[in-house]
Amino acid sequence: MSEKRLFHSVAEQISDLIDEGVFPLGTRLPGERELAERFGVSRVTIREAEIALQAVGKIQIKTGSGVYVSEELPKDPGQLPDVSAFELTEARSMIESEAAALAAKVISDEALDDLQELVSQMSAANDDAATSADHAFHMTIAKASGNKAIVHTIETLWRMREELPKVKKTYGSVCEEDAESRMREHQLILDALKAHNPDDARNAMRAHFFRLISAMLDATEQEALREVQQRASESRERFLTNANLG
Amino acid sequence: MSEKRLFHSVAEQISDLIDEGVFPLGTRLPGERELAERFGVSRVTIREAEIALQAVGKIQIKTGSGVYVSEELPKDPGQLPDVSAFELTEARSMIESEAAALAAKVISDEALDDLQELVSQMSAANDDAATSADHAFHMTIAKASGNKAIVHTIETLWRMREELPKVKKTYGSVCEEDAESRMREHQLILDALKAHNPDDARNAMRAHFFRLISAMLDATEQEALREVQQRASESRERFLTNANLG
DNA sequence: TTTGGTAATTTGGTCGACAAATGGAGTATT
DNA sequence: AATACTCCATTTGTCGACCAAATTACCAAA
Numbered sequence: 001m002s003e004k005r006l007f008h009s010v011a012e013q014i015s016d017l018i019d020e021g022v023f024p025l026g027t028r029l030p031g032e033r034e035l036a037e038r039f040g041v042s043r044v045t046i047r048e049a050e051i052a053l054q055a056v057g058k059i060q061i062k063t064g065s066g067v068y069v070s071e072e073l074p075k076d077p078g079q080l081p082d083v084s085a086f087e088l089t090e091a092r093s094m095i096e097s098e099a100a101a102l103a104a105k106v107i108s109d110e111a112l113d114d115l116q117e118l119v120s121q122m123s124a125a126n127d128d129a130a131t132s133a134d135h136a137f138h139m140t141i142a143k144a145s146g147n148k149a150i151v152h153t154i155e156t157l158w159r160m161r162e163e164l165p166k167v168k169k170t171y172g173s174v175c176e177e178d179a180e181s182r183m184r185e186h187q188l189i190l191d192a193l194k195a196h197n198p199d200d201a202r203n204a205m206r207a208h209f210f211r212l213i214s215a216m217l218d219a220t221e222q223e224a225l226r227e228v229q230q231r232a233s234e235s236r237e238r239f240l241t242n243a244n245l246g
Numbered sequence: 247m248s249e250k251r252l253f254h255s256v257a258e259q260i261s262d263l264i265d266e267g268v269f270p271l272g273t274r275l276p277g278e279r280e281l282a283e284r285f286g287v288s289r290v291t292i293r294e295a296e297i298a299l300q301a302v303g304k305i306q307i308k309t310g311s312g313v314y315v316s317e318e319l320p321k322d323p324g325q326l327p328d329v330s331a332f333e334l335t336e337a338r339s340m341i342e343s344e345a346a347a348l349a350a351k352v353i354s355d356e357a358l359d360d361l362q363e364l365v366s367q368m369s370a371a372n373d374d375a376a377t378s379a380d381h382a383f384h385m386t387i388a389k390a391s392g393n394k395a396i397v398h399t400i401e402t403l404w405r406m407r408e409e410l411p412k413v414k415k416t417y418g419s420v421c422e423e424d425a426e427s428r429m430r431e432h433q434l435i436l437d438a439l440k441a442h443n444p445d446d447a448r449n450a451m452r453a454h455f456f457r458l459i460s461a462m463l464d465a466t467e468q469e470a471l472r473e474v475q476q477r478a479s480e481s482r483e484r485f486l487t488n489a490n491l492g
Numbered sequence: 493t494t495t496g497g498t499a500a501t502t503t504g505g506t507c508g509a510c511a512a513a514t515g516g517a518g519t520a521t522t
Numbered sequence: 523a524a525t526a527c528t529c530c531a532t533t534t535g536t537c538g539a540c541c542a543a544a545t546t547a548c549c550a551a552a
Binding site for chain 1: 532533534535
């Protein structure tokens with residue numbers, strides 16, 4: 001547990017003191033010499049720790065004045081929030097349905113061909129390959145919307161699906177057994193896109209997520225069920241009605 | 247242009263050398279003493295620069311062995327894409343309208359009071375304060391949706407509005423002259439939320455962005471107009487129809 | 493050929509000193 | 523009395539020298 005570098009240990013201790021409120025936000029913390037004496041290290045080490053802390057945005061160093069605790073703790077921009085699989089799917093249903101409607105109007109023939117190929121790949125026995133094709137399918141539609149803000153948003157939502165352990169687990173338990181229905185739904189979405197029909201595309205996408213949430217609500221393991229038990233009643237009603245066909 | 251801290255300058259130079267390929271990826275770069283001599287600074291400064299570079303993930307320091315250039319350059323997940331103000335507003339219209347519809351069903355009285363207070367603040371002469379209230383207004387609605395994925399998404403979209411120079415400029419040129427209409431639109435949104443009417447809330451939010459896009463299309467300066475001229479015809483038709491009332 | 497230890501190299505840390513910048517106290521001026 | 527200026531104590535910034543710890547390479551002995 002011991003940090004290899006001394007300043008790492010010092011930086012962690014200072015960071016803890018800030019979190020504990022010993023060094024309140026916005027205040028000036030003791031000078032290098034006092035901190036050096038308190039931690040039993042040299043001034044250089046203190047400054048190295050402060051540099052590392054500043055790189056994270058936790059403190060601000062003002063030459064000749066002192067170092068100050070940042071007002072608001074840095075909300076790491078790349079940090080993903082702790083969302084549940086249900087929240088994520090609700091958001092995806094909202095956003096990707098509209099993205100599909102947008103894409104239906106302007107999607108190119110090349111993109112349509114790519115999507116058809118991806119739907120074929122989803123029937124592959126390999127589960128990873130199917131998930132990969134799923135990812136590519138949704139991202140292709142997002143790109144076809146022609147809106148980079150939407151693309152970035154859907155990319156971030158997909159990162160939540162893949163990088164948040166709980167969400168990944170929930171999705172994994174649902175997807176594996178519904179391979180054929182998933183492929184059929186994607187084909188329906190693709191058909192609507194081929195027809196350049198925005199409303200059909202939106203509804204097909206909503207239906208896709210509707211089934212996904214239904215499957216999640218049914219298939220989620222006991223502990224996950226208990227975890228959302230207090231929210232289950234209103235959640236079920238709410239998510240289903242929201243994701244349902246217009 | 248000179249960095250306040252010496253190690254900042256050194257870190258930037260080293261970073262540039264890495265990007266230029268002088269220090270190829272994965273290789274070990276010269277020792278502290280040699281770098282110190284080459285840049286004309288002390289070893290401490292070199293170490294501080296390396297610590298800062300390591301905090302960004304660009305290099306890796308191995309005690310007793312040397313410092314090595316990281317294999318793959320870190321793809322900053324918090325990096326914002328280069329979106330236009332029109333794309334951003336289209337995405338916001340899509341997402342925030344649905345968020346408002348969600349919020350209308352479950353928003354609390356406390357949140358409604360906060361929103362009313364924020365609408366009042368928008369009439370303040372101070373333009374910064376009005377923008378700040380605008381931000382708080384939209385984020386309060388996002389939070390009222392009860393979906394952390396949606397909150398995160400709208401937060402990110404707002405970051406684009408404030409951190410992308412072009413977008414910030416376009417928004418700034420539109421907002422300043424439409425203070426009263428902006429306040430009126432926000433009041434309409436709030437009224438729909440108070441009535442707990444999802445459809446009205448969605449339509450009021452869409453109308454808000456509809457006017458915003460209209461104002462942007464009209465008020466954008468000559469050069470910006472020329473910049474999007476080739477896309478203007480289809481853009482105008484497309485954005486207006488998409489953002490228009492259902 | 494393998495193994496073990498030793499030496500050279502490199503980073504890690506400390507100390508003392510001095511330079512530069514900041515902020516406030518004190519003073520002079522109006 | 524209010525204001526502007528100067529001076530100085532405090533704090534961070536940088537440096538060089540010295541020693542410690544870790545890694546690596548080399549070389550000799552079994």
